[in-house]
Amino acid sequence: MSVDILFASVLNGLTTGAVYALVSLGLTLIYGVLHIINFAHGAALMVALYGVYGLKTAFGIDPYLALPIMVPAMFVLGYALQRGVINRASHGKDENILLVTLGLAIVLENLALMAFKSDTRTIDTPYTLTTLQVGPAFIALPKVVAFFGALVASGVLLWTVTRTDLGRAIRAVAKEKHGAKLMGIDVDHVYAMSFGIGLACLGAAACFLLPAYYVNPQVGAGFVLVAFTIVVLGGMGNFAGALLGGLLIGVVESLGGLFLGESLGQIGIFAIFIAVLLFRPTGLFGART
Amino acid sequence: MIRDVTGILIFALAVIALTLLLSSGVWLNALMMTLYAALLALAWNLLGGFGGQFSFGHALFFGTGAYASAVAQVTHGINAWAALALAVVAASAAGAFVGALAFRYGLKGSYFALVTLAFAEVFRILAVSAGFTGGGVGMMLPLQESVANLQFGSRKGFVGLALGCVVTALLVTAWLRHSRFGAQLQAVRDNEDAARALGVDPRRTKLAATVVSAALMGAAGAFYLQVFQYIDPAIAFGPHVSVEALVGAIVGGMGTLWGPVLGAVVLHALAESTRNLFGNLPGLNLVIYGSVLVLIVMFMPRGLAGAGRSVRGWWRGGRD
Numbered sequence: 001m002s003v004d005i006l007f008a009s010v011l012n013g014l015t016t017g018a019v020y021a022l023v024s025l026g027l028t029l030i031y032g033v034l035h036i037i038n039f040a041h042g043a044a045l046m047v048a049l050y051g052v053y054g055l056k057t058a059f060g061i062d063p064y065l066a067l068p069i070m071v072p073a074m075f076v077l078g079y080a081l082q083r084g085v086i087n088r089a090s091h092g093k094d095e096n097i098l099l100v101t102l103g104l105a106i107v108l109e110n111l112a113l114m115a116f117k118s119d120t121r122t123i124d125t126p127y128t129l130t131t132l133q134v135g136p137a138f139i140a141l142p143k144v145v146a147f148f149g150a151l152v153a154s155g156v157l158l159w160t161v162t163r164t165d166l167g168r169a170i171r172a173v174a175k176e177k178h179g180a181k182l183m184g185i186d187v188d189h190v191y192a193m194s195f196g197i198g199l200a201c202l203g204a205a206a207c208f209l210l211p212a213y214y215v216n217p218q219v220g221a222g223f224v225l226v227a228f229t230i231v232v233l234g235g236m237g238n239f240a241g242a243l244l245g246g247l248l249i250g251v252v253e254s255l256g257g258l259f260l261g262e263s264l265g266q267i268g269i270f271a272i273f274i275a276v277l278l279f280r281p282t283g284l285f286g287a288r289t
Numbered sequence: 290m291i292r293d294v295t296g297i298l299i300f301a302l303a304v305i306a307l308t309l310l311l312s313s314g315v316w317l318n319a320l321m322m323t324l325y326a327a328l329l330a331l332a333w334n335l336l337g338g339f340g341g342q343f344s345f346g347h348a349l350f351f352g353t354g355a356y357a358s359a360v361a362q363v364t365h366g367i368n369a370w371a372a373l374a375l376a377v378v379a380a381s382a383a384g385a386f387v388g389a390l391a392f393r394y395g396l397k398g399s400y401f402a403l404v405t406l407a408f409a410e411v412f413r414i415l416a417v418s419a420g421f422t423g424g425g426v427g428m429m430l431p432l433q434e435s436v437a438n439l440q441f442g443s444r445k446g447f448v449g450l451a452l453g454c455v456v457t458a459l460l461v462t463a464w465l466r467h468s469r470f471g472a473q474l475q476a477v478r479d480n481e482d483a484a485r486a487l488g489v490d491p492r493r494t495k496l497a498a499t500v501v502s503a504a505l506m507g508a509a510g511a512f513y514l515q516v517f518q519y520i521d522p523a524i525a526f527g528p529h530v531s532v533e534a535l536v537g538a539i540v541g542g543m544g545t546l547w548g549p550v551l552g553a554v555v556l557h558a559l560a561e562s563t564r565n566l567f568g569n570l571p572g573l574n575l576v577i578y579g580s581v582l583v584l585i586v587m588f589m590p591r592g593l594a595g596a597g598r599s600v601r602g603w604w605r606g607g608r609d
Contacts, residue, residue, distance in 0.1 A: 037399040039345075089587040095343060098399055099539060099586045102345070106532060106579030113572030217572070221528065225410055228403055263425075264418040270411045277404050278394040 008137035009258045010251055015143040017250020018150035019209050023223060024230035024242040025154055026201030029161070032237025033174040033194040036086070039101040042224025043108035044199050048074050048206035049215040050112060056123045056210075063123070063207045064145070070203035078199030083192040105220070112217040120216040128211055142211035149208045154243055157201060161239070170194055174237065226253075229273040235283030245284070293463035293546060300550075301456050308448045317444035323557045324451035325512060329530065330537030330549030331458035332505035337535060338543030339465055340498040341478030345402040346409030347506055347534045349387065352416065352525030354380040354507025355514045359428040360421060369439035373511045380507020381500050388499035392492045397481075406531075413526035427521025430514060439515045447516050454508050455550070461501060462546050474498050475544070506534070529575070536578045540585045542592030551594050556581065 023045060030038045051070055055061040061069070081104070089100040130141040161167035172180040173190045181187050213219075230249050234241020249269055256265030276283065304320070311317050329351070337343050354376035361367040361375050391404050416422045434440045441447055465471035476484040477491045485491055514520050524530070533556075541552020559581065560574035567573060585592060 037403070085583065085587075089583060095398070096586050096590060098343065098402060100583050102532075103536075103579045103582035103586065106582070107576050110572030110575040110579065114570045114576065118571065225407065229407075232403070261418070263414060267411060267414050270407050270414070273407045274390075274404060274411070277396060277400055277407070278390060281394075281396075281400060 004136040005258070006255075007135060008139075009254045011134060011137050011139055012143070013251035013254030014247055015139065015147040015250070016254065017247035018147040019205055019246075020223075020226055020230055020250050021243045021246025022150040022153055022201055022205040022208070024227045024234070024246050025157055025239060026198035026205075027227045028231045028234065028237055028239065028242040029157070029170075029201075030195055030198040031231060033170055034082075034191050036090075036097045036101065037228075038195075038198070039098065039224065040081075040104040040108065041198075041202070041227055042220030042222070043105040043112075044074070044077070044220070045202045045206060045223050046112060046215065046217060046220035047077070047108055048199075048202045049210055049213075049219065050116065051203070052206045052210045053121055053123060053215050056125075062125065063210050064149075067204060067207045070207050071200045072203075074203030074206075075196040075200035077196075079192045079196035081199075082195035083188065086195070087188065087191065105224070109217050109220060116217065118216055118218070120214050122214045123210055125211050140212055142208075146208035146212060150205065153201065153204045153208075154239075157197070158239055160197070166190075166193060225273070226269055229269055229276070232273065232281065233276050233283055235285045238283065238285050241283055241285035290463065290467040293466065294460070296546075297456060297459045297463060300459070301452060304448070304452050308445050308452075314444060317448060319557065319561060321444055321448045321451055321516070323553055324448065324455050325509065325516075326533055326537055326557055327550045327553035328451065328454050328458055328505065328509045328512070329534040330541060330553050331455065331462060332502050332509065333534035334538040334543060334545075334549045335458075335462065335465065335505070336495075336498050336502040338538055338545070338548070339462075339471065339474050339478065340495055340502075342397070342495060342499070343402045343535070344405040344502075344531075345535070346405035346407070346531055347502075348526050348528070348530035349405065349409040349412055350380040350383055350503035350506035351510040351513070351530045351534075352409075352412060352520075352522075353383040353503075354510030355520045355525050356416065356422055356428070356510075357507070358511040358514050359430065359520050362430060363428055364421065368437065369515065370437075373439065373508065373515075376507045376511035377504045378507075380510065381504040383507075384500040384503025385496065387503075388496040392495050392499075409526050409531065413522045416522035416526060422522070425522060427519060427524075430518040432518065440518075447512075450512060450515070454505070454512060457508075458505050459546065459550075461505070466546060470494070470497070478544075532575065532578060536582050540581055540592055542594030545592070545594040548592050548594035552592065555593060 027038060027041050030036065048070060051073065052063050052066055055066045055069065056063060085104065086097060086100055090097050127141050131138040132141055132144050161170060169185050169190050170193070172183070172185060173187055177187055226249060230242055230245040233249065234245035252268045252272065253265065256268035307320065308317065333344065333347050357379035358372040358376040361372040362369060367375065387405065387408050391401055396404055417425045422428065432440065434442050439450070465474065473484065473489045473494050476487070476489055477494050481491050510525070537552040537556055538549045540556060541550065542548030556578060559577050563573060563577055
């Protein structure tokens with residue numbers, strides 16, 4: 001095992017990890033504010049991926065140029081889902097929300113299966129096969145773009161939450177729902193906005209992901225578990241934790257695949273997940289109160 | 290208790306009568322698959338409905354049972370009936386393992402759901418990678434029709450097998466409803482701290498419920514193998530079985546005796562009728578399941594049997 005291969009593996013892991021981090025940021029925001037575990041997160045990412053795919057194949061829009069379309073579209077979808085379906089079904093009980101998001105995930109996945117069949121699809125862009133040389137390693141260009149894009153998107157998200165009025169409202173509702181309501185904040189609206197933002201992150205992630213990846217109705221399931229692992233690892237509701245956790249898990253997956261083979265390598269992630277759930281459920285960086 | 294057992298007896302006799310009267314393969318198949326779905330839901334209901342622990346990865350136990358039976362029969366030539374017993378034991382062991390880990394570390398609610406999901410996925414990956422399970426190709430049971438081999442020429446035999454398992458599950462559920470253990474389990478579900486204050490050991494109670502639930506899932510897994518004579522990691526540990534188990538129980542009414550059966554019947558009827566209307570679109574029945582799940586949680590959180598229960602209460606003037 002030469003150092004070069006290890007280096008390449010780690011770099012690859014970091015690029016994948018950045019996208020994982022972006023996906024998980026949405027999930028951790030949704031958990032931090034609404035305190036719901038969104039089982040539909042993976043399915044929503046799958047929907048976004050099909051959206052990007054559709055835009056490319058039907059209208060020829062490049063995935064990166066589709067960002068201004070996908071992000072708002074996913075935001076609207078998220079807002080509508082939260083306000084229209086999830087909020088109505090919650091009746092205030094946690095298990096209900098768990099089940100509703102699970103039901104949504106099932107519906108979305110299988111609607112996609114019905115509409116698109118289970119074929120795995122990829123898109124062809126002029127830069128799909130371009131590689132960049134970083135030291136001794138060759139990294140695919142789409143992955144490098146994904147890495148920086150995900151970091152920028154995460155930065156935008158963090159800025160929104162810390163510097164804008166909406167962000168302040170979100171943090172207030174996350175900390176103390178009733179107090180926020182007393183201060184005149186429309187909690188239902190903030191919930192829906194948070195869910196929308198969480199899904200908007202998926203829209204961005206999909207645009208960065210598709211050039212180097214693929215889509216079929218089942219991709220969501222794979223992502224959802226990884227995203228949960230990262231969220232729990234970093235601490236539910238903790239943004240920095242999600243970012244670092246994402247990078248870490250990306251590297252673990254890459255190294256696991258290198259040493260154990262593609263399929264068995266995935267086990268590293270779930271082993272970490274189970275270990276964290278059992279021994280340190282507040283995550284490596286502690287939960288945000 | 291007598292009332293429950295009588296009800297179960299009547300149910301069993303009705304199914305037997307139906308089986309003897311039917312000769313159409315399509316209807317017998319539908320009956321068999323509905324009983325199978327009811328078994329899944331009944332098993333999940335023990336842990337989820339009565340125990341209040343929602344498992345999203347119940348396929349874990351199903352797959353363990355199915356693979357145990359497959360490996361026993363194919364690799365070691367063990368008799369099919371013994372393999373069925375082995376499947377139950379293996380699944381129970383898996384249940385004990387996961388339950389001990391999860392409850393030792395106090396996992397509840399969403400965390401428990403997540404950890405069961407993670408375990409199911411881990412087992413799926415292991416099944417794909419291990420050699421003795423046939424890897425991703427799965428395992429095939431050679432065709433050898435005879436009662437000794439638990440393979441029946443007509444569906445009627447399989448209906449009988451499924452009915453046996455379902456009746457067992459129903460009897461266990463009925464026992465749970467009237468026994469001290471069942472009362473303790475439901476107490477833990479409703480308020481774990483209060484139960485502990487009253488001297489109930491929540492960890493052992495939940496663990497026992499997990500093991501029993503897993504045992505029934507293991508039987509379901511072995512049953513699946515006998516009927517379809519094929520198992521692979523995706524079927525064994527994938528989300529389809531997990532979803533079918535929990536949707537059936539929730540739609541029918543968690544924590545009731547007949548809820549899971551009712552849920553299985555309704556869901557299957559829905560799936561079959563939509564299939565006749567819309568053709569064999571892949572994934573259609575799961576879209577139905579998912580939508581029904583969302584609708585039931587939104588409008589009838591106590592499930593169909595839960596709604597029925599309140600009507601009965603009104604006309605009988607009291608609780609069941």
